[in-house]
Amino acid sequence: MINNLNILLPEIFLTLSIFSILMIGVFLKNSFNLIFNLSSVIIIITIAIIFNRPNIEEKIFLDSFTRDSFSNFFKILILISSLFVLNTSKNYIIDKKLDKFEYPIIVLFSILGMFFMVSSNDIIVFYLGLELQSLSLYILASIDRDNLKSSESGIKYFILSALSSGLLLYGCSLLYGFSGSTNFDLIANELNKENIGAVFSMVFILVGLAFKISAVPFHMWTPDVYEGAPTSITSYFAVVPKVAGLAVLIKFMLIPFSNILSEWQTIIVFISIASMILGAVAAISQKNIKRLLAYSSIGHIGYALAGVATGNISGYQSAIIYISIYVIMNIGIFSCLYLLKKDGEYKENISDLSGVSKKHPLLAISFLIILFSLAGIPPLGGFFAKFYVFSAVIEQKMFTLAIIGLLTTVISAFYYLKIIKIIYFDDSAITFDAVKNKKAQASIFISCSILLTFFLYPSILNKLVVSLFIN
Amino acid sequence: MNFPILSTLIFLPLLSSFFIFLSKENKNNNGAIYISLFSSLATFILSLFIWYSFDPMSSEFQFLEEKKWINSFIKFKLGVDGISILFIVLTAFITPICIISCINSVKVRVKEFLIAILILETFMIGVFCSLDLVVFYIFFEAGLIPMFLIIGVWGGPRRVYSAFKFFLFTLLGSVLMLVAIIAIYWITGTTDVTEIYKIKIPSDYQNLLWLAFFSSFAVKMPMWPVHTWLPDAHVEAPTAGSVILAAILLKMAGYGFLRFSIPMFPLASEYFMPLIYTLSIIAIIYTSLVALMQEDMKKLIAYSSVAHMGYVTLGIFTFTKQGIEGSIFQMISHGLISAALFLCVGVVYDRLHSRMISTYGGLVNYLPKYSFLFIVFALAGLGLPGTSGFLGEFLVLAGAFQKNYLVSMLATFGVVLGAAYMLWLTKRVIFGNTNSNEIKNLKDINNLEALMLITLAILVILFGFYPSPLMDTLNISVNNLINNYEIAIRASGLN
Secondary structure (H helix, E strand, O other), X not given: OHHHHHHHHXXXXXXXXXXXXXXXXXXXXXXXXXXXXXXXXXXXXXHHHHHHOOOOOEEEOOOOEEEOHHHXXXXXXXXXXXXXXXXXXXHHHHHXXXXXXXXXXXXXXXXXXXXXXXXXXXXXXXXXXXXXXXXXXXXXXXXXXXXXXXXXXXXXXXXXXXXXXXXXXXXXXXXHHHHOOOEHHHHHHHOOOOOHHHHHHHHHHHHHHHHHOOOOOOOOHHHHHHHHOOHHHHHHHHHHHHHHHHHHHHHHHHOOOHHHHHHHHHHHHHHHHHHHHXXXXXXXXXXXXXXXXXXXXXXXXXXXXHHHHOOOHHHHHXXXXXXXXXXXXXXXXXXXXXXXXXXXXXXXXXXXXXXXXXXXXXXXXXXXXXXXXXXXOOOOHHHHHHHHHHHHHHHOOOHXXXXXXXHHHHHHHHHHHHHHHHHHOOOOOOOOOOOOOHHHHHHXXXXXXXXXXXXXXXXXXXXXXXXXXXX | OOOOHHHHHHHHHHHHHHHHHHOOOOOOOHHHHHHHHHHHHHHHHHHHHHHHHOOOOOOOOEEEEOOEEEOOOEEOOEEEXXXXXXXXXXXXXXXXXXXXXXXXXXXXXXXXXXXXXHHHHHHHHHHHHEOEHHHHHHHHHHXXXXXXXXXXXXXXXXXXXXXXXXXXXXXXHHHHHHHHHHHHHHHHOOOEHHHHHHXXXXXXXXXXXXXXXXXXXXXXXXXXXXXXXXXHHHHHOOHHHHHHHHHHHHHHHHHHHHHHHHHHOHHHHHHOXXXXXXXXXXXXXXXXXXXXXXXXXXXHHHHHHHHHHHHHHHHHOOOOHHHHHHHHHHHHHHHHHHHHHHHHHHHHHHHHOOOEHHHOOXXXXXXXXXXXXXXXXXXXXXXXXXXXXXXXXXXXXXXXXXXOHHHHHHHHHHHHHHHHXXXXXXXXXOOOOOOOHHHHOOOOOOHHHHHHHHHHHHHHHHHHHOOHHHHHHHHHHHXXXXXXXXXXXXXXXXX
């Protein structure tokens, strides 16, 4: 068994390096910069380690931990997006005086938790990973502890999330009780439709997961936390935990609940429709751009769930494509927020953007590209994401879901257009400071050029995702 | 493989807009204007070349290009036939005119304006070239972005309302078409239009799919009762925007009916024929009456566009050779005439900043050249014999008479109303008493304006007397369309 430890190599490396930079942080004064750069290096090395491992499916520790191409894909997505999120937000963190050395370390801890989540093949490993991630996120949400809003959002997130974790744990224990095992594969063999207890446990687990990816009706924390937390944390919340949550959701559908898929599907269809509608309607009247992005992310999770709701491989693939493009768009738009600085303060109101196009044409055009892409207008990347999802949905003849989904895109187009209107049609109000934030600018550039040129080779991502499901 | 001439045609404007983006901004923006003018003229000459080397005796698609695109099952497929080539040439012809017109009328952010126009040209040509449903959809929808910005950034006082209305109406119509396109893929296994023509979609699906496509095209056309975005968009858009909107964007829907609705869903087209007739007649008569009452010149022309588009849908769904050829001819000629009328309004608007009919009057005494051209286009707009406007309407009515007397009688009545509002407009603007001193000091059209308007006038009159260049190109493709339609109807046992 010890020979197989190299399956765990990325996790082992990550754990050891987190502890060592923690030590550095404790013993060196003013070590934020050093720790920050070291954690970026650690992320890059972890990516390299994962790339270097073969993609063959292997299990370890009594089959409770898997490494396969599916988990590797998600780990790399998590790492790359965290790398972007961290680096683009560095200036913001320093400006906001959040430059404590714990910051990057806690982020790394949450990444470690997500690693165990996406690799778990056992309820206990899964739950431990989830809790490690959640605990880190509670701290991150309230990291600006002198700020009332940030502390409030941290507490809110903590209480609601703890409740949902409790429900999830209850579901897990029911699942163990009715199937007699904690291992995913064994559970899958034991469950069938007659097993009412399994359906109960499934509902509880789904509630817990829906909370983590902020799907309606378990989304209540999202707008408050997004608005209250510092932008650097919001962008992390908007991207990385969503990826991990979706991965786990798909994993649950693939393995333990594969025999009671139809029950699971009805709930997901409902959650998906509710998220799409709420995300579209509630965002219209928002004044704060972070709050608006919170609702927009709820809507986007709804679209990704529409792909998951189909209950077949092509649907899961489309959801993964969707979430990948969603990550690209969100990194881009949050990087734009880091450039909205006036007299040392970061502006968050949508009305502050008015007339940006006159003074900052490049920033305005980046907003334009990303917002139209979020709205799903061709030929930008966001359209292809929606296209894949809806083509999987229509393949399953779920026309109601498809039509509701597409109609909500029209409603949500309205609030994206509203921002564009403010940027392009209104008279300019504020001239923002000339911010020197090379990293944010670079990531805006990368995200915009991916979205703009995605139509040239739309099948690249698809090929990659298809290869995840080959076994 | 041959030289990908259609891709070149599509992406040439896009490429040059990139150069404009890089060009330096200076006082007159000469660089940007020259680049855009040069590239749009090059596109026009290239499109003429394609028209010239196009073989009108073949009903096949020509200049085919194919490239694997999405997941190996959706191909990036381009090609033209006798119908689409005319729209491509029209698009390539109107764009340089728009660019010339913006030299006088657009004063702020000229560079961005030119970029938007050229990107829009790329998408418009793409719509007419694409032979794959997904490619078509992408170009069709992508055009919304530049048009939204053109209306919103350079438009009039109520531009925000109009831009939103334009965008959301069209998007709402189109998403249903997207559902239908994906459904077609899962029914037939392909989105390649030529393949779908051969496969024949089962009749139980046709009605729903037809309605989904119709929802998109009806908004874009625009047909009554979803036409309300058009007057708003026209009124608020800058001159060049109105010209593109009237001359080309509206034609996409008519083209869509010809390329997709009829050949792919012949049974449904037959089934929904009464619906189209009803809506067309309402459009012709009702919007003509509305046009009579307008006090805003642009609004009047916009309503007249809706009425003219009513003839187009009527003609298309007669499924007769005269009707369909007439519709296509009507679309081309309306493209020229409405473009010219909007330019005419733009000329006086640039001088007096008013679109109200009551502001003007007696222009003939002070702007003789302008008045002459205005009258030419107004007469063409009401369908005077000897102008291209007459021929299209005449053929459509001739086609309609073969199908339904009542419908054609009512449609003919619309011609009278058309004459009424056009002549009354001319009377109030060109003739009559001058009621302000400002008009007396107006300058007649300058060389650039004369260049645009005279070119258009020559074409309008030329095609009125000598339509055969257009008709010869169309002939075989339209025959083919009708043949396939009749075969499908006969095979299903209707009629």
